[in-house]
Amino acid sequence: MTQPLIEIRSAPHVKAAKSVETIMRHVVYSLLPICAFYIFQYGISALASILVVTAACLLTERTLISTGTQAGRLSDFSAVITGLLLALTLPPGFPLWMGAVAGIVAIALGKALFGGIGFNVFNPALVGRAFVQAAFPTAIASYTPSFLAGRFTEFIPSSLALPLMMPATAADWLKAKNLDALAGATPLAKWKFDGVMANADELLTSLSGNMAVGPAPALILLCGAYLALRRFMDWRIPVAILGSAALTAWVLFAIDATRYPNPFFMLFSGGLILGAVYMATDMATSPVTPKGMWVYGALIGLLTVVIRYYSGLPEGVMYAILIANAASPLIEKVTQPTPFGRGAGIGRKRASYPLNPGYISREEASAVTPKKRFLHRKPKK
Amino acid sequence: MHETAFQIFVNTLLANNLVLAMFLGLCPFLGVSGRLETAFPMGMATTFVMLVASLCAFGLNLLLSYFHLEFLRLISYIVIIASAVQLVEMVLKKYSPSLFRALGIYLPLITTNCAVLGIALFQTAREYDFIQSLAFSTGGGAGFTLALVLMASVRERLQLSNVPDLVQGTALSLMLAGILSLSFMGFAGLGG
Amino acid sequence: MTSASPPTQGSIPVRPVTVVRATGPGGAQPPQKLPTAGMIRTLGLVSAICGVIIVAAYQSTYDAVAANKRIATERAVFKVIPAASSIAEYLALPSGEVALKVGAGETAASAGIRFFAAYDAHGQLAGVAAEGxxxxxADTVRIMFGYSPACQCVVGIGVVAMRETPGIGDKIITDREFLANFNALDVKLNAELSALANEVKAVKHGAKTQAWQIDAIAGATITSRAVGKAINDAAQALLPRLVPRLDALQQRSKS
Amino acid sequence: MNATVDIWDEFTEGIWRQNPVFVMVLGLCPMLAVTVSAVNALTMGLATLFVLVCSSGLVSMMRKLVPKEVRIATYIVIIATFVTVVDYIIQAVSLALYEALGAFIQLIVVNCIILGRAEAHASKNPPIPAMINAVGMSIGFVIGLFALGSVREILGAGTLFGVSLFGSNFQPWVIMVLPPGGFFVLGGWLLFFSWWARRKQRTQAGRTGEGTQHA
Structure with missing residues (x-):
């Protein structure tokens, strides 16, 4: 009996002496090169977008903390991460006022609603992104090509739309620059609506120019690898997401190569890499059990490919992650390791609520929440 | 246009989810989604009632349109649904008392679930044939269950977090439903 | 339900259980004598009152509803065939016959394809309108399109029902460039009159080269495609039946 | 004197104290689905008003005749009758409106407010108070629907009753007329009211001087 029999495990136990601030700070560090390259790609508009969105997030967070609505501190860097990620998912020429709306919604609806840092159920950046995607579908679909001449001196005109007003259409501006209106479509949109597939090198670095792509996937992978190596992030989730997306895409590609694009295109187009590395790995919104992480990642990968192929939108990562966020408590529950002594049976008991009618309408003020049974035996302080 | 049964099923399950896109069955959705243990059985019971009601409504509609009595449709549907719920209750009581005990308090609630009547009305309005109606009602029921289970999963977790007092209660549930509905928008156009 | 419980040995009281079971659909009432006659009388009375109310409402609104429906249909048809001044509703039956539709309650209607013949002020056929x-x-897009026998082309479309995204998908109603596609959209039949000569299809914005192609709205490709598919499918089904019989429709029949 | 107070009380109960939308949160399904514009919201509210008042009257008139065992069945049949009637009336008035509201007119049948009122109030009171209470309740419902519908229309289309408010260059917030917008706007109203109630409570507590202030 020399082997340890007892393994007590519950919500995240980080063995190293890392505080939340340390982790968050390193995530911000790792995001900086990506932002820098993004600004290099799109110029002054991208810079303004990143600044405005992040500022909106910080201001909202500050207001809500000072009114006591939400827990947390401004110095924990979490709002900065939300702002940076949100800005990276928006088109560079996204009107600044809409960016501010996205930032406010991200923090207020995605985070403060649930009580602040660590309690959010959905990734705040994605809540903000999904909100503006539904609210301003035209603006969010207008991308501009990267590496345009004069990008450091001139704003993309749609950026500077007056608050609450409609932005100028990107198509006219592009026409004035002698560019095809189609240059403004992302690789995914081009594939989905026109059947044009982008080349591998264009996707990987977007250095060949004139492609409307988001932040460079290769760089994101590099920065993600840094985080994973320093153990600031669990490597299982990105691996599971990319693996399951590649597998699904490969199976479909094998079935009908003319109709479906190759897995490589699937992985490196759109926001899949960014989502897999930075969004899905948000600790508060993903399962803590290793098995749960695999399930969670696989679900995201599968849903992404399904939405991209079969639904009306070209991009699906955001929705896949949001749905998986909602399912993550469920996944966690199913994949909970069996407590010692309970045996590996199906019929093992869990703490449960008694079934009583008062439970049906908990909204009513008079109804009381039944107490969890095991809480009764908890020693009183 | 002829939609295949599979398209209808996927469409009602995800893209046009009864609860999150059509706003049907919201009362039980907000009321019973507090715990997973109750959400899932409730979803299954509703699905079953939907199936029964949809099939009855299909037959009834044939009968009514044969006699040109379309103006009696609504009143007969509601009676049929009430009877279907009663029937399900009696059958369960006889053949599966344990399930009946587990569901006992929820079964009568299903009568006033507008999702059930909605299924019957929409399938008539869209002129679905028998197979299509079958797919529509099972898809609708599965979608209802899915929404309920996801919502319960989230709400169960929120019991452990310090949600601001101001938001507690229905407002929180509505906001959550809104975010879920937002995430389901990604499925728009699915099954087309 | 009422199966007698086996005689019990011992003191387990089985009887109350059977009583509860026997109360039936009424719910949880005390197991007393049920006022069955009263219940039936009340239900009968209620049904009678409700029946009277419904029938009265149905009868009194019938004309107005029918008139409304007719006006709505006429408006939709006039929109797609500007020259029209009166319409008649027909069914194109699978047998190749074209029948004037009478009354609203055709049970055999499922086999026929509904269309409207539109006549100008002189009673001459101005065009044919059908739904696709x-x-x-987001959901099914239902459109009405006008077909002109003279040029064998679609001369106008109108949206009957849709739930497309406001600001994007609903451009199919407002976008002039898109609507210009339907000034003369070619839906010629092939030589055997059995199918369309060319498939009507939406192509990406700016790529229209043929008269049977639809230049899609940039950014609303899916909705544009749905319009193309709706026209194609409906025309494919209707026109081979309709075109050989056009002569029968030339003059407005007295109905 | 007392009687008028009672009647006034019956009338205002539904408008504010027991507002079906904001206080009791009933009848959510039709409420969220049709409130994409103020006109739709008003029509839906008026249709509900008609059904609620008529069915309350009839239920109340028949309250002595109906045995307890079949009361729910009776109520549902009565409600369904009036819904059918209102369905035909709207068709006769405007087909466009009818199509905009779709199946949700028929779904008034399962609106919990109506059955709830029949069961909780009309079956225990004489016709006149029952109908007055029903009118108050429906006015409360109409106000709720209108509050939702107008916010969603103003933000979602930049118009109110079809009249443009901000000029043609306004960027509509499409989300407001989509399903999530419905949830968010209603949630927002509820938040607003609870914030307001709390503020009022706090100022009252401050005035009496015994309020221990902690949020």
Whole structure:
């Protein structure tokens, strides 16, 4: 009996002496090169977008903390991460006022609603992104090509739309620059609506120019690898997401190569890499059990490919992650390791609520929440 | 246009989810989604009632349109649904008392679930044939269950977090439903 | 339900259980004598009152509803065939016959394809309008299109029902460039009159080269495609039946 | 004197104290689905008003005749009758409106407010108070629907009753007329009211001087 029999495990136990601030700070560090390259790609508009969105997030967070609505501190860097990620998912020429709306919604609806840092159920950046995607579908679909001449001196005109007003259409501006209106479509949109597939090198670095792509996937992978190596992030989730997306895409590609694009295109187009590395790995919104992480990642990968192929939108990562966020408590529950002594049976008991009618309408003020049974035996302080 | 049964099923399950896109069955959705243990059985019971009601409504509609009595449709549907719920209750009581005990308090609630009547009305309005109606009602029921289970999963977790007092209660549930509905928008156009 | 419980040995009281079971659909009432006659009388009375109310409402609104429906249909048809001044509703039956539709309660209607013949002020056939539907972005897009026998082309479309995204998908009603596609959209039949000569299809914005192609709205490709598919499917089904019989429709029949 | 107070009380109960939308949160399904514009919201509210008042009257008139065992069945049949009637009336008035509201007119049948009122109030009171209470309740419902519908229309289309408010260059917030917008706007109203109630409570507590202030 020399082997340890007892393994007590519950919500995240980080063995190293890392505080939340340390982790968050390193995530911000790792995001900086990506932002820098993004600004290099799109110029002054991208810079303004990143600044405005992040500022909106910080201001909202500050207001809500000072009114006591939400827990947390401004110095924990979490709002900065939300702002940076949100800005990276928006088109560079996204009107600044809409960016501010996205930032406010991200923090207020995605985070403060649930009580602040660590309690959010959905990734705040994605809540903000999904909100503006539904609210301003035209603006969010207008991308501009990267590496345009004069990008450091001139704003993309749609950026500077007056608050609450409609932005100028990107198509006219592009026409004035002698560019095809189609240059403004992302690789995914081009594939989905026109059947044009982008080349591998264009996707990987977007250095060949004139492609409307988001932040460079290769760089994101590099920065993600840094985080994973320093153990600031669990490597299982990105691996599971990319693996399951590649597998699904490969199976479909094998079935009908003319109709479906190759897995490589699937992985490196759109926001899949960014989502897999930075969004899905948000600790508060993903399962803590290793098995749960695999399930969670696989679900995201599968849903992404399904939405991209079969639904009306070209991009699906955001929705896949949001749905998986909602399912993550469920996944966690199913994949909970069996407590010692309970045996590996199906019929093992869990703490449960008694079934009583008062439970049906908990909204009513008079109804009381039944107490969890095991809480009764908890020693009183 | 002829939609295949599979398209209808996927469409009602995800893209046009009864609860999150059509706003049907919201009362039980907000009321019973507090715990997973109750959400899932409730979803299954509703699905079953939907199936029964949809099939009855299909037959009834044939009968009514044969006699040109379309103006009696609504009143007969509601009676049929009430009877279907009663029937399900009696059958369960006889053949599966344990399930009946587990569901006992929820079964009568299903009568006033507008999702059930909605299924019957929409399938008539869209002129679905028998197979299509079958797919529509099972898809609708599965979608209802899915929404309920996801919502319960989230709400169960929120019991452990310090949600601001101001938001507690229905407002929180509505906001959550809104975010879920937002995430389901990604499925728009699915099954087309 | 009422199966007698086996005689019990011992002191387990089985009887109350059977009583509860026997109360039936009424719910949880005390197991006393049920006022069955009263219940039936009340239900009968209620049904009678409700029946009277419903029938009265149905009868008194019938004309107004019918008139409304007719006006709505006429408006939709006039929109797609500007020259029209009166319409008649027909069914194109699978046998190749074209029948004037009478009354609202045709049970055999499922086999026929509904269309409207539109006549100008002199009673001459101005065009034919029919409905088509296809899956759009959010839900089914139902459109009405006008067909002109003279040029064998579609001369106008109108949207009957859709739930497309406001600001994007609903451009199919407002976008002039898109609507210009339907000034003369070619839906010629092939030599055997059995199918369309060319498939009507939406192509990406700016790529229209043929008269039977639809230049899609940039950014609303899916909805544009749905319109194309709706026209194609409906025309494919209707026109081979309709075109050989056009002569029968030339003059407005007295009905 | 007392009687008028009672009647006034019956009338205002539904408008504010027991507002079906904001206080009791009933009848959510039709409420969220049709409130994409102020006109739709008003029509839906008026249709509900008609059904609620008529069915309350009839239920109340028949309250002595109906045995307890079949009361729910009776109520549902009565409600369904009036819904059918209102369905035909709207068709006769405007087909466009009818199509905009779709199946949700028929779904008034399962609106919990109506059955709830029949069961909780009309079956225990004489016709006149029952109908007055029903009118108050429906006015409360109409106000709720209108509050939702107008916010969603103003933000979602930049118009109110079809009249443009901000000029043609306004960027509509499409989300407001989509399903999530419905949830968010209603949630927002509820938040607003609870914030307001709390503020009022706090100022009252401050005035009496015994309020221990902690949020």
């Amino acid at each position: 539907a296809a899956k759009g972005y």
